[in-house]
Amino acid sequence: MIDYLLANMWQIWAVIAVLGLILELTSGDFFLMCIAIGAAGAAITAPFANIYWQIGVFALVTLVSLFQVRPFVLRYLHRNDSKCVSNADALLGRKGRVSETIPAGGFGYVAIDGDQWRAVAANDEEIAAGTRVRIVSRESTIVTVELLTD
Secondary structure, eight states: OHHHHHHTHHHHHHHHHHHHHHHHHHHOSSHHHHHHHHHHHHHHHTTTSOHHHHHHHHHHHHHHIIIIIHHHHHHHHSTTTTTOOOGGGGGTTOEEEEEEOBOTTSOEEEEETTEEEEEEETTSOOBOTTOEEEEEEEETTEEEEEEOOO
16 A cells, blocks of 8 residues: 555645645635645656655745745735725725614614614714715624714
8 A cells, every 4th residue: 555655645645735726715814835836846746756855845845835826826816905805894984874863972874875884973072864974993703983074
């Protein structure tokens, strides 16, 4: 069995490369992609070299990928990640309509894109239902709103 595996190491390297590509889909940080590239390099050299050379090629190609390919890919595929807001942070500056009156110093509800958010008024005034408002901040799941002046 060992003799068969050593004679067909390219198959093992190919399986490692495919597994690396599949696992990369779950992480997205391009670290496992570099391991998959290294395994592909070892698979190419497997028919012509012994196991020690294959491991050396795997290590060398993986390291070169980590330090050369990965930064290049991250730079061009994740260009605007620092500017991209998500989840509740994306609410800041959005406009909505008060669905349940916000009493002075109390809580009400604001509808934004079909979602209901618990809200307080920015200057502790009462805001009637149906009034258009803008989100100015948030604390956990409670948003602070101000009246729209337009």
